[in-house]
Amino acid sequence: MRWWLTLYWACAGAAFGATALPPLQPLIDATPAGGTLRLAPGSYAGPASIAKPLTLDGGRRAVIVGDGKSTVLSVAANAVTLRGLRLTGSGDSHDRIDGGILLEGDDHLVEDNELDDVLFGIHLKQVNRSRILRNRIRGKDLSLSMRGDAIRLWYSRNNLVEGNHFTRSRDLTFANSANNRIVGNRFNDGRYGMNIVFSPGLLIENNQLSDTGTGIIVLYSPNLVLRGNRIAHALTSGGGGIVFKESDDALVENNDVLHCSVGLRVDAPPQSTGALVVRNNRFAHNIIGMFIYGEEGGHQLLDNRFENNLNTIAISAPGTGSAIVWRGNYWSDYQGFDRNHDAIGDTPHEVYLFADRIWMETPMATFFRNSPVLEMLDFLERLAPFSTPHRVLQDARPRMK
Secondary structure (H helix, E strand, O other), X not given: OOHHHHHHHXXXXXXXXXXXXXXXXXXXXXXXXXXXXEOOOEEEEOOEEXXXXXXXXXXXXXXXXXXXXXXXXXXXXXXXXXXXXXXXXXXXXXXXXXXXXXXXXXXXXXXXXXXXXXXXXXXXXXXXXOEEEOXXXXXXXXXXXXXXXXXXXXXXXXXXXEOOEEEOOOEEEEEXXXXXXXXXXXXXXXXXXXXXXXXXXXXXXXXXXXXXXXXXXXXXXXXXXXXXXXXXXXXXXXXXXXXXXXXXXXXXXXXXXXXXXXXXXXXXXXXXXXXXXXXXXXXXXXXXXEEEEXXXXXXXXXXXXEEOOOEEEEEOOOOOOOOOEEEOOEEOOOOOOOOOOOOEOOOOEEEXXXXXXHHHHOHHHHHXXXXXXXXXXXXXXXXXXXXXXXXXXXXXXXXOO
């Protein structure tokens, strides 16, 4: 559409030198509503804005260069398609939420784009029924605390975020955004793999998150499904692989959580309603396999694998999590036998608070956890208990390897 404008600006850019890029905005303005603007290979000057439905196609060879002071491309319309573009050079203001793409309106398609040197990647602001597919986003080369979010949904519903690759950003943030699907994405080198706040009904499936402070943190967001995700190397002391706080009725299944500070950190509510169902997950090589805080709770831990964690279970205080149901889990530290070969341990798997757990009540004692004195104290208490140890959990049917 209006090919002569594209040709004119391409020639003008060549005539004025490499620093004088043809502006993108006149090409957008000249494209009728519902039309398609196919950019010729080359670089175009942003920022630019789209205020009508259209398709902007870069054919993987068009670059939109921002001014370093604002968002590179803004959309304030419905049914806009952005495809095959490279966007670079956003501003660095967190107050303005400078980024690569700002979307407003509904029914958008953003696919196969590459964003780099942007503070925020793609920002969905009250956007519904849109698809964000197969984009590659790399943030600015800043310290972790100064980065923006690779993708940010705010009051946005019924969107699909699938097959994207995010790196060197702060978080993937979903705030007040219900019923979205987050499927098959990869994210590494960030603070929170996913930061979910007041966003019920999300489906988070088959994502890969690595080298972040925390993998997935869920705050005040009930009815989530976390399925088939792989979370590795989330090692900040206050976080973990998967973290839940006041987010009831979630299903957590078939996830791999590897080499994290805590595999699963959950709060236990004072009653059994709103419990989580955690099943068929693998928690392996974590410092703590699962940390429970709060009240008695009523979560269900079924058919999970706790393998080679430095500490299998930790609780915030005696009695925490006492109403949790444990059944059919595999425990690498189980010391029983299977004499009838039914793949179920002959005796229950039980975890007690001995001296080796004193650091749970007195965190400063962690420094001495493997010291000879505590090792000897733990050995003596197990050999001849001088106090009644508190039972943390009992799995009546532990699964054998």
